Amino acid sequence: MNIMNKKPRVDLSGILDFDTDGALQETAENAQRHSRRSFLRTSGIAVGGAAVAGGLIPGSSAMAATPKGDVAILNFALTLEFLESAFYASAIKHAGLTGEHKRLAHTVHAHEAAHVAALKKALGSSAVKRPTFDFGSAVTSQSAFTSTAIVLEDTGVQAYQGQAPFIKSNAIFKAAISIHPVEARHAAWIRNLGGMSPAPEAFNPALTKAQVLSAVTGTGFIKG
Numbered sequence: 310m311n312i313m314n315k316k317p318r319v320d321l322s323g324i325l326d327f328d329t330d331g332a333l334q335e336t337a338e339n340a341q342r343h344s345r346r347s348f349l350r351t352s353g354i355a356v357g358g359a360a361v362a363g364g365l366i367p368g369s370s371a372m373a374a375t376p377k378g379d380v381a382i383l384n385f386a387l388t389l390e391f392l393e394s395a396f397y398a399s400a401i402k403h404a405g406l407t408g409e410h411k412r413l414a415h416t417v418h419a420h421e422a423a424h425v426a427a428l429k430k431a432l433g434s435s436a437v438k439r440p441t442f443d444f445g446s447a448v449t450s451q452s453a454f455t456s457t458a459i460v461l462e463d464t465g466v467q468a469y470q471g472q473a474p475f476i477k478s479n480a481i482f483k484a485a486i487s488i489h490p491v492e493a494r495h496a497a498w499i500r501n502l503g504g505m506s507p508a509p510e511a512f513n514p515a516l517t518k519a520q521v522l523s524a525v526t527g528t529g530f531i532k533g
Contacts, residue, residue, distance in 0.1 A: 376477040383481070384437045385472060385518070387428040389465055392530065394421035395442045396461060404454040409502060414454070417495050424488070441533035455503045457528075462496035464516065464524050471515035 397418035400406060406414050429436045447457040469492065476482045497507035516524070525531065 375481070379476055379478045379481050380432065380435050382472045382476060383428060383432055384435070386469060387425065387432065388437055388440070389468060389521075389525075390421055390424040390428060391439050392442065392525065393461055393465060394418060394425050396444055396448070396457070396530070397421060399442070399444050400448045400454045400458075403448045404451055406451055406454065410451050410455065413458075413498055413502065417458075417498075420491060420495070440531045442530050443532050444530055447528075447530070455499065458499045459496070459503050459505065460524075460528075462492070462499055464521065466492050466496050467514060467516040468518075468521040470513065471517055471521070473515075 397414050401411075401414050401418060404414075444457075447453050466489070469489065473482075493513075501507045
């Protein structure tokens, strides 16, 4: 099966169980009862890992005043950033990357590692723990790395985009704007290396939490 053409299945899996108090679900339900943000915001802004860059997100001492739904969203982003950072680190060691693929892996890994560090600092004691990972055959060759990275980056961009309408904190929302172009550029870069169009459509669809959980579960990468 070609992983690049595999569509995420909608499956209410519990692989990312940071939402133990139902905060994310509660936020989503509340958001549905109010008008959405403008089209440009809902279609083009994500709360990615580096959303805390530049000090735009309050530090751990201020997180107590942050809406619990926003904390859940940040932990959602952190879990995805853990996954991406670990994937690129493993690929650098095992996939035999060369040329532009090697440059991309080192560059994106540095970005994702910075995202993880910033999110953990912002969340403080509220941060979820890093899962354990096993990337198996996805990091045993350059071609496998490329096809897997395309899926991870595309899914990541759509995942963060899908959570943007539920952000209540103005500081976190503003910070989200600064990361979405970076994540989208990661996706475009690896798609181009894989012989795919960097920008196939005029509009980018978002993914729901359930779709993201299904996609992440389907990879089998998260082991603990």
